[in-house]
Each structure stands twice: as structure tokens, then as C-alpha cells.
Amino acid sequence: MEDFDVIIIGGGSAGLAALKHISALGKQAILIESGKEIGSKNVSGGILYSKNKEYGQVHNVEDIYGQKFLEEEPYERRITKYILNATSKDKVCSIDLTSIHDFQSNFGCSVLLNKLNTWFAKEAQEEAQKQGGGIVTGVHVKNIKWNNENTPIELDGGKQNSSTYDNSLIVETDELEEFRSRAIIAADGVNSEIASLLRAREKFSPDQLYQGVKVVIKLPEEIIEKRFEIGPDEGAAHLFSGDISLNQVGGGFLYTNRDSISIGGVYHLSSLLENPVEPDQLVNSLINNPLVKDLIQDEVPIKNIEKNLSKEEQTKKSFTISKLIRTWNELREIYYSPKNREKTIANGKFKSIEEIKDKINTTRRRLVEEFNTKFVTNYVELEYSAKVVPDGKRCMMNKPYYKNVLFVGDAAGRGIFLGPRIEGLNVGMDDAVRAAKTIIKYIKNNLTDPNIGEIYSQSIHESPYTRDMKKIDKDYLKVLLKAVKKIPLEDLGAKNNFLIRCMSNDFLRNFAVSTINKVGFYKFLSFVESPKIYIDIPILLAEKLGRKINTSTKFDIPELSERISKLKYYEDNNSHIIVTKPQIEFMKKMTVLCPTKCYSIEDQNVVIQHEGCIECGTCSKETSWKHPRGEKGIFFKYG
Amino acid sequence: MSLNVAVIVKLEPDFSEGNISYNADGTLNRAETKSKLGAHSSVACLAAFYAKVNYGANISVATMGPPMSEIALSEAQSICDADSLHLYTDRIFASADTLATAEVLKKGIQKMKENENENNNGIDIIFSGHRASDGETGQTGPQTAWKLGYPFFGNVIDYHLNLKDRVVTLKRLVVLNGMDNIIEEIESPLPVFIALDPSYKPSFTTLSSRLKATIFEKNAEKKVANFKSYLKMFDHNSLELDPKEVGLSGSPTIVYKVERIPKGKMNRKAEIIDGRDRNQIKNIAEKILILNGQYGRS
Numbered sequence A: 001m002e003d004f005d006v007i008i009i010g011g012g013s014a015g016l017a018a019l020k021h022i023s024a025l026g027k028q029a030i031l032i033e034s035g036k037e038i039g040s041k042n043v044s045g046g047i048l049y050s051k052n053k054e055y056g057q058v059h060n061v062e063d064i065y066g067q068k069f070l071e072e073e074p075y076e077r078r079i080t081k082y083i084l085n086a087t088s089k090d091k092v093c094s095i096d097l098t099s100i101h102d103f104q105s106n107f108g109c110s111v112l113l114n115k116l117n118t119w120f121a122k123e124a125q126e127e128a129q130k131q132g133g134g135i136v137t138g139v140h141v142k143n144i145k146w147n148n149e150n151t152p153i154e155l156d157g158g159k160q161n162s163s164t165y166d167n168s169l170i171v172e173t174d175e176l177e178e179f180r181s182r183a184i185i186a187a188d189g190v191n192s193e194i195a196s197l198l199r200a201r202e203k204f205s206p207d208q209l210y211q212g213v214k215v216v217i218k219l220p221e222e223i224i225e226k227r228f229e230i231g232p233d234e235g236a237a238h239l240f241s242g243d244i245s246l247n248q249v250g251g252g253f254l255y256t257n258r259d260s261i262s263i264g265g266v267y268h269l270s271s272l273l274e275n276p277v278e279p280d281q282l283v284n285s286l287i288n289n290p291l292v293k294d295l296i297q298d299e300v301p302i303k304n305i306e307k308n309l310s311k312e313e314q315t316k317k318s319f320t321i322s323k324l325i326r327t328w329n330e331l332r333e334i335y336y337s338p339k340n341r342e343k344t345i346a347n348g349k350f351k352s353i354e355e356i357k358d359k360i361n362t363t364r365r366r367l368v369e370e371f372n373t374k375f376v377t378n379y380v381e382l383e384y385s386a387k388v389v390p391d392g393k394r395c396m397m398n399k400p401y402y403k404n405v406l407f408v409g410d411a412a413g414r415g416i417f418l419g420p421r422i423e424g425l426n427v428g429m430d431d432a433v434r435a436a437k438t439i440i441k442y443i444k445n446n447l448t449d450p451n452i453g454e455i456y457s458q459s460i461h462e463s464p465y466t467r468d469m470k471k472i473d474k475d476y477l478k479v480l481l482k483a484v485k486k487i488p489l490e491d492l493g494a495k496n497n498f499l500i501r502c503m504s505n506d507f508l509r510n511f512a513v514s515t516i517n518k519v520g521f522y523k524f525l526s527f528v529e530s531p532k533i534y535i536d537i538p539i540l541l542a543e544k545l546g547r548k549i550n551t552s553t554k555f556d557i558p559e560l561s562e563r564i565s566k567l568k569y570y571e572d573n574n575s576h577i578i579v580t581k582p583q584i585e586f587m588k589k590m591t592v593l594c595p596t597k598c599y600s601i602e603d604q605n606v607v608i609q610h611e612g613c614i615e616c617g618t619c620s621k622e623t624s625w626k627h628p629r630g631e632k633g634i635f636f637k638y639g
Numbered sequence B: 001m002s003l004n005v006a007v008i009v010k011l012e013p014d015f016s017e018g019n020i021s022y023n024a025d026g027t028l029n030r031a032e033t034k035s036k037l038g039a040h041s042s043v044a045c046l047a048a049f050y051a052k053v054n055y056g057a058n059i060s061v062a063t064m065g066p067p068m069s070e071i072a073l074s075e076a077q078s079i080c081d082a083d084s085l086h087l088y089t090d091r092i093f094a095s096a097d098t099l100a101t102a103e104v105l106k107k108g109i110q111k112m113k114e115n116e117n118e119n120n121n122g123i124d125i126i127f128s129g130h131r132a133s134d135g136e137t138g139q140t141g142p143q144t145a146w147k148l149g150y151p152f153f154g155n156v157i158d159y160h161l162n163l164k165d166r167v168v169t170l171k172r173l174v175v176l177n178g179m180d181n182i183i184e185e186i187e188s189p190l191p192v193f194i195a196l197d198p199s200y201k202p203s204f205t206t207l208s209s210r211l212k213a214t215i216f217e218k219n220a221e222k223k224v225a226n227f228k229s230y231l232k233m234f235d236h237n238s239l240e241l242d243p244k245e246v247g248l249s250g251s252p253t254i255v256y257k258v259e260r261i262p263k264g265k266m267n268r269k270a271e272i273i274d275g276r277d278r279n280q281i282k283n284i285a286e287k288i289l290i291l292n293g294q295y296g297r298s
């Protein structure tokens, strides 16, 4: 059997950070990812934050990957504008919350996980290969067991440490022969099978999870800058609450990427179970908001082929039109992007910007005149995705380990919901470095310390992120109230007004916060995360103080089936999910809450058709849930 | 012990939507249609890659075609981390049939022996794909093998080497009409010519071999960025070929006439249902119900 020092399971941003750090410290580590390629299974909103170190010792992205991260910019845009929009029908009340975004952070940038994780992987792989390690994709870990538990082994030909115990683990996968490892980092995400297998924790329950659903929308670079009134080095983030949430606890988001927009919602799974709404409808309600419509609309060609032509002619025409539309799209991508323009002119493909513009116009004219193509105002979706997000304050593992298996990131339930701000990427990366450091110590001590988990756990408890998950930060509340204070709140009713005024008083606020933290923050959650805060007050705000936005734009929003048909899958004949309780209420609700409608009811039993599954994990709690075998299942191109 | 492998590949038009182009008269516009490494050729490259990872093979990829065929070579290199790329290109090679092509490939592969293998016994395995998608008949492989005097094995789905004894064990798929397919296991001394079945996939079953594969994949990426430095061009002179034996004049095949196979008369009409259109789905559901009513439930 082959032997390795460290195996990392899962190649999301957490697992990759672990690989990078262990390798940088000079040890061999191998990362195993079940997706066909790194990045193909990961979904985020998302904004990656770098935390200001004044507030505690953390390992930020730029610490792990160095200056190169800032130079090569594998992210989308640095977010410089952060706005909360309270909505009610055609009225929107916008509040500038940039101070919340800036809270304790060096910067925050929008990211698309396929691109970001691919870049992380390139860096981590390079470092790992120097130590004889690396990344192996398309391999799904299905079991872990311990080798000769409690059998003493002799190291170095029996000269030393005869009391050492062989704690090494045997890893079983669907694709490879078994192999052995001295320690494991489980970075296998929120739906961690490793955690379930080892019974290291219960599966997360709906009360501990949010369901995130997102679409990525195409929009040329400089059109984004004009629409959002941002510069080339800037980005905007919009948060939404109010009627867009269709009465659910949670909210919507819209982040500008380099040349696309991420738009979606994050809703409490308990709330969804109480009053089920289709996830795609939640995204649609946001897309249909007049403010959003104005922000994301674009000129879109509609292919039109005369039906009276022969089948063969129709196919050929269709191919030709597709080609022209592709050219038109590619040219626009060049024209509206300074970098692309420069590159194309430098390599001599075009002489000037005007020439590109001309070519766009002639292509468009050909499409209209020769091929009857119509150009309409609409928007273009690139990808639909979903994933559950762990709410760390409700579910982080108190002891994130089982023997010499250390859990990091989403697998350990470590996500922060700080008002509208979500942090999971940065937290997982910081956990990963802590796990890496612990393991290095462990290996150097030649397996003698059985308390590897405890040492790691200690380090996790010292993490400022753990504190953020456990306690309300009084400074955060101060910043939040300061931002809200700018809007006239007299109209919101005496009770709300009184509360805000009390909280604005430094003494009262500090007293309240310390009391809450003493009693236990989680005891107040039902108040903080209530329909009143997430729905009623925002609607009131929008109605009383909002501006009316008139828009005549009508979008042709794709049906769910169209969204699914655009996704890329590597089909597995075997279902990775098995329905074990076909008659319980939870499962019945999955017929509504599964983002790709994999569930239906037949003869009073809930049945699954797994082919469309995007592995979000919403149904995991009450099913026998595994990730598909290596390379199989959904392949997110953006994530 | 060293192992030398050659892969024969082919550039083919990319028939996918958005890449293919037609002339006004409806014929394929070859100039505007993009080309890429043929799908079967990629499978041959995968087999060579397996030899690289598991047996440390030295790989040469060869193709015959116009100068633009170098695209196929660079794509092949990105798959199998090839050490050298050979392009047989010459105006007089044009319009070659399979026999004339085999003649060029034979000489090319013999040249590889001379050039690259001072201290060994030449090309041990030649890999090729099943056949090309654009009108090739699957004869080039067997003919090249025959000209070189290599045993030929087609439809190969798996292979392993015993380098010490220089023996290959391979599995090939045999399709028997009307009966279950069978898998034949064959042992043969090297050298051999192997044509891969399209279903071939290299199987790296240990973590270390997977890891090794990723290292070679990365190497390949680096090489491809600079693929021209691995590229060698040959014309009929440098291959020492008699012009009479290649190209049109070396091709005994005469395509007398190409006929379309007449379509059989259809007495059923198919209706296309667009799954996105709920009404259409409703219609079909209704039709099924009606049919069910007509024929009764079974």
C-alpha cells in the first residue's frame, strides 16, 4: 500500500490553502478532489475578505498566496461601494453601508469560484510538487479507517519511540487502490461525508443552514462601470431585503464581477421549510425588481429562422447565425474591455478602437438585414447554481476534529453571517493554515502526540473568526447604527425609533451588547433574524422613504428547465442520493425546495431523479446523501 | 529500459455549432471552418500518455497534412506531453489515398528510428486512433503497420507492458454481430501497432501514478506554449520518398463516383417536442393518454 504524510480531502478554497501552506512549510501533502477539475464543484456569492490584523491574528489570502494574488488579480473586482436596498414593489430605499463592508477589513473583492480556485490550485500545486505532493482530481473518497488501531509500531528500525502508536489512516476511494496517510485534513465542504462517516458531528439541520441560490449574468465590462458608477478598479455590491424575499428570512445580493454580475439570494432553510418557495422564484423576484432590471439589462440578439426552409437549410442557417452572434459577442467583449482592446490592437488584429466598433456594427447589421435577427432589451444568464451555507454561530464544530482528522471551512460549519455580510471563504482559508501548522508539528514529532486534534482545536478557538461567530461586536453595531442614522427614521413608528435611539447611545448599546453576549448571543437570534427585521421593516422603509423606479423593461426570464439544460453535467448512472424516508413532511417539501426539481411524488412517495442534481445539499439531512463518484455530476463553469 | 512510442494523428474539421462554416452553395467552407485534433486521435494520445506515465516512454507524434496540421500536433502534445512532433507536409502529398498516406507514415516512422534512438531498437509501439471522422476508411493504420512489418491490433481497450521481456498484453473488443461482444486478451512481443477503440481510457489506479500524471500534464502545458521548438517538418526529399509513390500519383484508389444513399421511404412522421415548451409537453401527454385509451393499458 502506498504511504503519504498528509492527505487533504476537498479542493475548495479551504483545502487548497491547506495544501499551499503545508507545502510551503516543506512537507509533502496530496489534495484529493472529486470534481473533474478544481473549481467545478464550488459555489459562492461571493466576496472574499481580507481581515485587518488589528482585530486578531488571521491568515489572509495575501498572506497565503503572497503579493502575487494582488498582482495577478484572480478575483473580479475590489468592492468599493456597498449598498443595502429595502424594496417594496417599485419603490426602493437605498442605504449606503460601505462602512459595514469596510468593517475590520483590508479589502473585499468579488470572486467567481471556478476561476479563483483554479488560480489557487495553480499556485498550491506548484508549491506541492516541490515536495513530491500535488493535486489529484476526479477521485471521490468514500471511506476512512484506522490502520491497526493501538498497535505499537517501531520507528527508525526500533531504535526509538517503541511506545509510539500507529495512528495512520487508510483511505478508500471509488477510483483508486487504497492508500495510507498519517493525518487528514477534511475540507470537503458543508455536506461533508467524512464528518458523517466518522460521526464527528451530526449532519447540519435546516435551522443551521441557509440556502444560497445564484445566477451569473453576462454584462460587458465598461457597461458595468457606467451602470454602477464605478471606475475600472472599483466594484459595487448591492444587498436587498423587503418584498424581494417573498416573505422569507434572508436577503438578496448583487455583486459586480469584471464582466459579469452575480445575483442571488441566501435564505434561512428553516424559514423556507415553514413556507416553501421555489428557489428559482426567489432569484426571479430579485431579477424582476425595477432597480435590478435597470442595472443588468443589455442588448440581446434573438435568433430567428424561417420555418419554411428545408431542415438542412435551417440547420445551416442556424449554424451561420450562431457564428455571427458569437463574433458579435466576442467583439463586444473586446470593445468594452480596455485590456482586451489593447491586446487585440497590439497583436494587429485591429488597427484602432473605431475599427472594432465598425466591425461590431457591420456584424449587427448583417444579422438584422440578412438573417432577420432581432435585438431586444433583455439580460443574458450564464449559469444557475445553488449551495447551502452553514451559519457558524449555530453550527460550528466545537471540537473540529476526530482523532487525526481535522475539519476546516464549511466542513466544520464555519461561516459568519454579519448582518448582510457573509464570510466563509476567508474563514476556511484561515482554518486551513491553522490545521496545516498543527499537522506539521505533529509530523515533526513523529506521530507521538496523540493530541493533534486538541492542539488544532485550541488554535481554532483563538481565531478571531470564532469570536465573530460567537459574539455580537459592539463596534459593528455602532457602525451599522451610524449608517442607518443618516436616513430619517421618524416615520418608522415610535417603537422602532425608540430602539434605534437607545442603541445609538454608546453607554446603552455597550450595556445591551455585553448583556446579550453574556446571556448567549444565540438566545436572541429569533429576534434578530425574524421576519420583522428581514421583511417588515425593509418594506416599511421602502414604502415610506423609497424612491419610485419606473421601468418599462420586460425580461424574458428563463424557465427552470432552460436553466438546467444550460448546465454542464457528467452524468452518473448511479444516484448519489437515496431517498430513505419517502413519506415524511421534509421530503415532501423538497419537491418545492430542490433548486433543480429533482423530487416528485409518485403514489404518495417522494422519489428522486438525480440527473439534474446540482449537489446543493438542501435535501441532505433526511436522505442518504453522498457526493457523486469522481468526475461525475455537476460541473460549474463560474461557481 | 527505454521505450519509444509514436502516435499518428490527424487534423479534422470541427463540426460543432459556431465553428463550422458553409459556402453560399451549401458546401462546407474548409477555409473558415475551424479545425482541431480528431477525437479518435486524442484517444491515441491518451494511450501514449499512459506509456509515458507508467513506463517513462519517449513520445513522438506524427501527422501528414498541410502546414496548418501543426495545430493537431500541438493539441496532441498537450495531451501526451510529446517529446517531438513530426509534420509530413509537401504539396505532392495532397490527395493521397490511404496507401499513399501509409507510405509517407512508414518512411516518417523509420526516420524517427534513425534520428532519436541512437542506442535502442527503434519505435516499440505505434498508436493510432480508431479512424478519422471526415471520410477516412480506417485503412491507414493497418497499411502502415503492414508496410513496417509490425503486427496490428485494432479496437484495443486496455494494454500493459512488461518492459523487461518487452512484451505487451492487450485487450481488444471484438464485436460479433448478433452475439454479445467479447474481449480478447492478447500477448505479443514488441514492436506492435495499436489502434485504440474510441472507448479507451487510461486507468491510473494508484495515487502516485495519478500524481505523476499531473506532473506530466503540467510539463505538457509548458511544452505546448513553445511547441514549435519540438516541431520538425519533412517533405518528400527529407523523407527520401519517391514522388511516384505518394500523393495522387501514389494512390491506386480511384473514387469513381460518390452517391448519396437514397433515403428509405418513410411512412411515419416524427414530431419534435421542445422540452422547454410546456404546451408541447401537455400535448404529448394528452396524446399518450389518448393512445393508452385506444390500445388499453397493458
Ligand SMILES: Cc1cc2nc3c(=O)[nH]c(=O)nc-3n(C[C@H](O)[C@H](O)[C@H](O)COP(=O)(O)OP(=O)(O)OC[C@H]3O[C@@H](n4cnc5c(N)ncnc54)[C@H](O)[C@@H]3O)c2cc1C
Pocket (backbone or CB within 6 Å): A009, A010, A011, A012, A013, A014, A015, A032, A033, A034, A035, A039, A041, A042, A043, A044, A045, A046, A047, A048, A049, A139, A140, A141, A142, A187, A188, A189, A190, A192, A193, A194, A211, A212, A213, A214, A264, A265, A266, A386, A387, A388, A389, A408, A409, A410, A411, A415, A422, A423, A424, A425, A426, A427, A428, A627
Ligand atoms: C450563495 C452563497 C453566497 C456566499 N457568499 C459568500 C461571501 O460573500 N463571502 C464568503 O466569504 N463566503 C460566502 N459564501 C460561503 C463560501 O462560498 C463557502 O464558505 C466556501 O466556498 C467554502 O469553501 P470550502 O473549501 O470549505 O468548501 P467547498 O468549496 O464546498 O469545497 C469542498 C470540496 O470538497 C470536494 N469534496 C467533497 N467531498 C469529497 C470527497 N468525499 N472526496 C473528494 N472530494 C470531495 C467537493 O467537490 C468540493 O470541491 C457563500 C456561499 C454561497 C452558497
Ligand code: SF4
Pocket (backbone or CB within 6 Å): A577, A590, A593, A594, A595, A596, A597, A598, A612, A613, A614, A615, A616, A617, A618, A619, A620
Ligand atoms: S437533489 Fe441535489 S439539487 Fe436537489 S436539493 Fe438535493 S442536493 Fe440539492
